[in-house]
Amino acid sequence: MSSRPANSISSEATVALVVRAQRGDADAFASLAAAFLRAAYSVALAIVGRPADAEDVAQDAFVLALERIRTCRQPERFAGWLLQIVRHQALSWLQKRRLRDVSADEGGATVAIAPVATEHAGLAERLVAALGGLTTGQREVVLLHDLEDWTHAEIATALGISEVMSRQHLFNARRLLRAHLAGDAVTETGS
């Protein structure tokens, strides 16, 4: 079981940091990035599906969010506000990637990722492949919960869903991931 990340901060501390960041405090920028960049990465990974791409998206989205920090009217809802920007950036990035892939296909280039045989793939690749069998909502919840160690209350607030839905997504996601990782043929997402 993973432990709560050392850089996690309370909601009061988050509000204070956001207010300082809105006044242009560079140290507050760094503290917010340290506390929330991994969550941004988790949501980006849930949408773009590739760890390296998710890192890029998370960084760009975070920079954008900090540049627009003055527009965050409710500092106590910073996480949700940030993750909305990440989602938007990730979807936009995904759209550009699809366009790139289509034009590359038309040009005769091969850009599709070769499927990695499960028995030879590293654990990271197996996890990415298994995550591919989930819905975006399930991926967001399971990554924020099991990777970022957020509570259901935090996830529900940030993603704009109910705690019950968060628990349900987590339960289904774990079941499907385990089945996939164990080599079972699970094809029906969320069933």
Add this chain to the structure above:
Amino acid sequence: MNDDERIDFGPLDPSRDRERWRRLVASVAHRAGEPGLARQLVDWGRPALLVAAALALLVWTAALLRPPAVAAPSGAAALLSEWAQRDEVPATTKILEVLGGEDGPR
């Protein structure tokens, strides 16, 4: 293993390499802190726009307050107007001269 147990996403955790992650976080904070061209334009644009608006308002107010200037008649029109006001009937040659007929009829 049951479904209440966490999935180990360690291999996907970008902060496993602590030094690299620390640099990544620092880079994000640095990028956000430095003013980009767009932000500089916005920062300079707002006061510049305010100054321009204030100047325009000043010029417009001054123009409104100034009494309308009546153009003084000049040249042939002034002379003709003066003759009309005095009921004076000048000689034809004089009229032609004033209207530009100095060379006389051809």
